Amino acid sequence: MARLELDSVTKRFGEGDGSVLAVDDVNVDIADGEFLVLVGPSGCGKSTTLRMVAGLESITDGEIRLDGDRMNEQGPAERDIAMVFQSYALYPHMTVRQNMRFGLEESTSLGDEEMDARVDETAELLDITELLDRKPGALSGGQRQRVALGRAIVREPKAFLMDEPLSNLDAKLRSQMRTELQQLQADLDTTTVYVTHDQTEAMTMGDRIAILDAGELQQVATPLEAYHRPANQFVAGFIGEPSMNFVDCAVEEATLVDGAFRYPLGDEVGGAVDAAADVTLGIRPEDLSVDGADGDAAGGDHAFDATVTVVEPMGDENVVHLSLADGPDLVATVNGLRRIESGTDVTVGIPENAIHVFDGDSGDALHNRSLDDAELDDARV
Amino acid sequence: MSAADRLQTTVAGLDRTRIALYAVLLAMVAFYLAPLESGFMTAFKTPDGFRTTTPFAPPPLGEFTVSAWGTAFERLSTGLLNSALMAVPATVLSALFGSLAAYGLTNLSWRGQLGVLVLFVAGVFIPYQAVLVPLTQFWSFVDLGGRIPLEIVSANEGLINLSITHVAYGIPICTVLFRSYYATIDDEMLEAARLDGASAATIYRRIILPLSIPIFAVTLIYQFTQIWNDLLFAIVLVSNPSNQVVTVALNQLQGSFVQQFNLQMAGAFVAALPTLVVYVLFGEQFAKGVAGDS
Numbered sequence: 097m098a099r100l101e102l103d104s105v106t107k108r109f110g111e112g113d114g115s116v117l118a119v120d121d122v123n124v125d126i127a128d129g130e131f132l133v134l135v136g137p138s139g140c141g142k143s144t145t146l147r148m149v150a151g152l153e154s155i156t157d158g159e160i161r162l163d164g165d166r167m168n169e170q171g172p173a174e175r176d177i178a179m180v181f182q183s184y185a186l187y188p189h190m191t192v193r194q195n196m197r198f199g200l201e202e203s204t205s206l207g208d209e210e211m212d213a214r215v216d217e218t219a220e221l222l223d224i225t226e227l228l229d230r231k232p233g234a235l236s237g238g239q240r241q242r243v244a245l246g247r248a249i250v251r252e253p254k255a256f257l258m259d260e261p262l263s264n265l266d267a268k269l270r271s272q273m274r275t276e277l278q279q280l281q282a283d284l285d286t287t288t289v290y291v292t293h294d295q296t297e298a299m300t301m302g303d304r305i306a307i308l309d310a311g312e313l314q315q316v317a318t319p320l321e322a323y324h325r326p327a328n329q330f331v332a333g334f335i336g337e338p339s340m341n342f343v344d345c346a347v348e349e350a351t352l353v354d355g356a357f358r359y360p361l362g363d364e365v366g367g368a369v370d371a372a373a374d375v376t377l378g379i380r381p382e383d384l385s386v387d388g389a390d391g392d393a394a395g396g397d398h399a400f401d402a403t404v405t406v407v408e409p410m411g412d413e414n415v416v417h418l419s420l421a422d423g424p425d426l427v428a429t430v431n432g433l434r435r436i437e438s439g440t441d442v443t444v445g446i447p448e449n450a451i452h453v454f455d456g457d458s459g460d461a462l463h464n465r466s467l468d469d470a471e472l473d474d475a476r477v
Numbered sequence: 478m479s480a481a482d483r484l485q486t487t488v489a490g491l492d493r494t495r496i497a498l499y500a501v502l503l504a505m506v507a508f509y510l511a512p513l514e515s516g517f518m519t520a521f522k523t524p525d526g527f528r529t530t531t532p533f534a535p536p537p538l539g540e541f542t543v544s545a546w547g548t549a550f551e552r553l554s555t556g557l558l559n560s561a562l563m564a565v566p567a568t569v570l571s572a573l574f575g576s577l578a579a580y581g582l583t584n585l586s587w588r589g590q591l592g593v594l595v596l597f598v599a600g601v602f603i604p605y606q607a608v609l610v611p612l613t614q615f616w617s618f619v620d621l622g623g624r625i626p627l628e629i630v631s632a633n634e635g636l637i638n639l640s641i642t643h644v645a646y647g648i649p650i651c652t653v654l655f656r657s658y659y660a661t662i663d664d665e666m667l668e669a670a671r672l673d674g675a676s677a678a679t680i681y682r683r684i685i686l687p688l689s690i691p692i693f694a695v696t697l698i699y700q701f702t703q704i705w706n707d708l709l710f711a712i713v714l715v716s717n718p719s720n721q722v723v724t725v726a727l728n729q730l731q732g733s734f735v736q737q738f739n740l741q742m743a744g745a746f747v748a749a750l751p752t753l754v755v756y757v758l759f760g761e762q763f764a765k766g767v768a769g770d771s
Contacts, residue, residue, distance in 0.1 A: 152668050173674040185665035189687045198683070203674025251673070 098254040098287055100126040100149070104158035107144050107311075118144045120311040121158070129285040131278070133302030135292055137334070141311040142291045146257050149289060150179050162254060173203065178248035179257040182264060184240045186232040192219075192243050193228040199251045218250040221280075238269045245280070255287040262297065274301060295335050299323070307331050324467060329459035332378050332452055338415055341384075343377040343424045344456065352377050352453075356422040360397050362448055368463040374456030383450035383465070384428035386416060387442045402426070402444045407436050418444055520545055520743035527738045545737075549730065549744035555719070556726030560705055561751070563636045563722060567643040568701045574644065575651020575696065576689055580681050582652065583659040584667055594656075600649030609713050612642065616714060635720035639711060643704045651696050658692040659685070694759040702752045723748045 107119040119141040126132045134142045147153040149160055151172035160167045167175055178199070186195050193215055200211045219225045222242045232240055241261065248256055261277075262270045278301055281288050292298055298305045299319045307314040307322065307330070315327035319335075326332035332340045345352035345359070350366035352359040352375065359377065361369065369375055401421040408415040412432045419425050426444065430436065449466040515532035522530070526540030536542075581587075582594050616638045622631035630637065662685070670680045708724040715721060730737070730744045 150668075150672060152671070172668070172671045173676070177672065179669065179672050181665040181669060183663060183665045185663060185669040187666060187670070187684055189684075198670070198675070199673035202670075202679060247669075247673075 098163040099128045100255055100287055100289070101161040101164075102126075102145070102149070102158070103161065105145065105148060105155060105160060106157035107141070107148060107153060108156040118311050119148070119308075122308070122311075122313045124306050124313070124316055126287055126289065128287055131281050131288045131290065131301065131303045133290045133292060133298045133305045134308060135295060135298035135305055135334070136308035136314075138293055140308040142293075142308050143259055145308070146179075146259055146289060146291045149255075150177055150257050151175050176203075176254045177257060178251050178253040178255075179259065180244050180248050180261045182260040184232075184244040184264075186240060186243055186247070188232050191229050191231055192224065192235075192246075195232070195243060196247050196250045199247060203251065214250050214252075215246075218246045221249070222246045237265055238273070241265060241273065245277075249280075249284065253286070255289065256281075258288065258290045260292055261290075263292070263294070277301065295337060299335065305335075307334060309334075325464045326452065326461055328461055329376055329378065329454040332454070332461070336380060338381050338427050338429065340378045340380050340452070341424075341426045342454075343426075345375055345377050347372055347375055354423055357400070357420065357424060358397075358422075359446065365448060365451070365453065365463050369453050372455055372462060375462065376454040376456055376459075378452035378454060379426070379446055379450060380465075381415070381427045381429040383447060384418075384426060385445035385447065386418070386428050386430050386436070398448055399443050399445045402442055404436055404438050404440050404442060407438050418442070420444065516742040516745060519738050520549075520746060522739050524735075524737065524739065542739075545739035545743040546747070549740055549747050552730060553723055553726050553744055553747050556721055556723035557747070557751070559636055559720055560723040562633070563640045563643070564701060564704045567640040567647065567704050568697055570644045571647030571651050571700050571704075572693060572696045574648050576655045576686075576693070577681070578648060578652040579655030579659050580685050583656050584662065584664075584680075584685065585677055597649045597652045600646075601653060603646070603649075605646070605709055609709070612710075613713060616642075633720060635715035635717050636722075639714050639722070642710055642714060643707070647700050647704065651700060654696050654699070655689070655692055658689065662688065698756055698759050701755045705752050 102122050102124045105119060105122045106117070109116045109118055122141075122145060124132065134145060136142045144153060148155050149167075151167070151170060151174075155168050162175065162177075187198065190198065193212075196215045196218065197211050200206055200214060204211075206214070215228070216225070219228055222245060224239065224242050224246060227235060227239055227243065232243065235243065241264075244261070258277075262273050265273060274297060290297075290301060298307075302319060304316060304318055305322055306316045309330050315322055315331045317325070317327075322331055322335050326335065329342065333342065343352075343354055343357070345354045345357075347353075347369055350361045350370065352361065352369075354377075402418040403421070404416055405419050405425075406417040408417075410432065413429045414432055414434065414436055416428045416430055416436055417425065418428055428444065436442075451463070452461060452465055453463040454461055511533060518535055519527050519532055521541055521543065522536040522545075523540045523542045526536050526542075530537055530540075578597065582590055582597070619638075621637055622634040625631075667680055667684070670684055675683065706724060708728065711722045711725050715725065727741075727744050727748045730741050732740075
């Protein structure tokens with residue numbers, strides 16, 4: 097258990113002109129026992145960051161501290177960190193027991209009986225006791241995953257690093273393991289850094305999520321904060337499924353204009369955006385009201401005529417693709433029990449209290465949705 | 478489908494192209510096996526027998542004998558022993574060093590490793606003839622027998638020189654063979670081992686080595702055959718007759734006045750037998766030793 101600090105961590109591959117900046121000045125402070133999810137599209141530097149923490153990649157610049165101690169120069173073996181890999185990385189010629197004992201044999205001075213006791217205890221925790229004498233080749237994907245976890249847990253390290261550990265599992269097993277991993281982490285109370293490209297995993301598992309793009313840290317926040325108060329357009333678009341709708345607009349006298357599409361702003365939002373010339377309007381699909389039947393938050397000049405182009409029924413909700421008469425295409429989600437046919441004309445409300453406005457150049461959030469009516473306690477957001 | 482039906486289908490399938498194909502295949506089998514068969518038959522014939530019959534015919538009545546085998550074995554026995562003393566350590570060491578070098582060049586990362594790898598690959602292509610003179614000069618300079626005043630060294634100096642030479646010249650090809658295998662080993666697994674606290678040496682001993690059994694079998698078969706069958710280095714480097722290896726001894730079964738074909742043929746089979754034995758032994762190991770087999 098430990099506090100893990102990443103202080104201006106930078107990674108550059110190669111030297112001179114041909115070098116590639118993979119991780120750019122990342123600062124994260126991970127509290128003891130915290131579950132931090134590092135999320136971003138592929139190639140964003142999240143795995144590289146994790147590998148620097150593990151000691152598998154050198155750190156070009158900055159410092160990584162574990163419990164206040166500088167880790168940069170220490171090899172992976174000296175850091176007392178365990179890692180779970182996407183490929184599980186089990187030793188194929190060893191039984192499950194030998195796999196789990198390997199780390200204990202190499203990094204501790206425990207006696208044979210103590211090691212076996214630790215392995216048995218961990219195996220029981222993960223419910224893999226009956227697999228102990230089998231070799232990895234004889235296990236299913238889910239079982240291998242548990243063994244890989246067990247190999248990390250049995251060493252009782254200061255921190256767990258997980259590199260997309262669930263991405264090789266099928267969807268059903270993945271959601272089951274997601275819950276189990278959360279419980280396990282809560283029980284063990286060990287600092288954990290979890291890398292994924294899957295925003296659902298990020299949202300559901302982490303105490304906090306750190307969103308990376310092109311090597312740069314975009315935001316570190318609780319999942320709900322990242323969802324409702326994204327720091328910029330990238331975070332807003334990355335978190336949430338289906339993605340937030342974006343409409344590029346010009347600001348003209350407290351009105352957002354995109355061709356014939358005109359969206360008048362009230363004083364509060366208008367004040368936030370009046371310094372900018374080009375902005376992007378953002379609205380989550382679930383905040384759009386279709387035909388006003390979902391709620392009457394949108395009135396008069398925030399209501400627009402639209403045609404339904406495609407309906408994707410998901411069961412619990414319908415994803416409705418809309419084409420506004422005045423221009424932009426939007427995606428809305430409505431209750432799964434509502435019947436909406438493609439081709440019908442509807443009225444779409446864009447409630448002003450749910451809109452986000454981002455700067456057109458930098459993408460930074462100028463205004464985030466109001467949460468006045470939300471039942472969120474401040475500690476979580 | 479019954480056996481009769483199957484046979485009928487098979488026969489029906491024998492159209493003209495197929496028959497021609499089998500005929501060609503059979504002819505090729507006969508062509509390639511003829512020398513072996515002739516040698517085997519000749520080895521069982523008396524001198525009169527091999528003079529009066531064609532080589533591939535079986536020995537005629539009264540001309541059958543196994544005496545050539547006895548003589549061949551007797552005259553090659555020292556050579557067999559010397560060859561074994563020389564080839565077994567040379568094979569094992571070149572495979573082991575090749576494996577270590579391949580591990581260092583493939584699974585560890587350090588500055589300048591590509592340059593070193595290029596040297597290893599270049600080593601594969603060195604023609605033996607090109608190094609004969611420097612090699613003899615090198616060994617006469619080293620002068621093992623003179624430097625290490627031990628009876629066992631001076632008595633076997635030729636064999637030791639030969640063995641070390643084969644190890645040195647075997648390492649490049651062994652390294653290349655092991656490298657292609659080690660390149661397929663999961664990097665994440667080795668990283669997991671590093672995080673588990675294992676040093677580079679421990680990873681080699683506890684993970685790489687146990688997973689290398691199949692490629693060790695391949696390399697051991699290949700190297701043993703190469704080293705056992707080598708004649709060039711043996712002629713050049715071994716001058717002491719008591720250190721003569723089997724290939725040189727076999728060469729001397731050729732009589733100077735009378736050609737004793739039966740003896741030469743029997744000798745050739747005796748000399749080739751160990752490579753066959755090794756092939757059978759490790760061939761099985763190769764089939765069995767697939768990694769992750771449970």
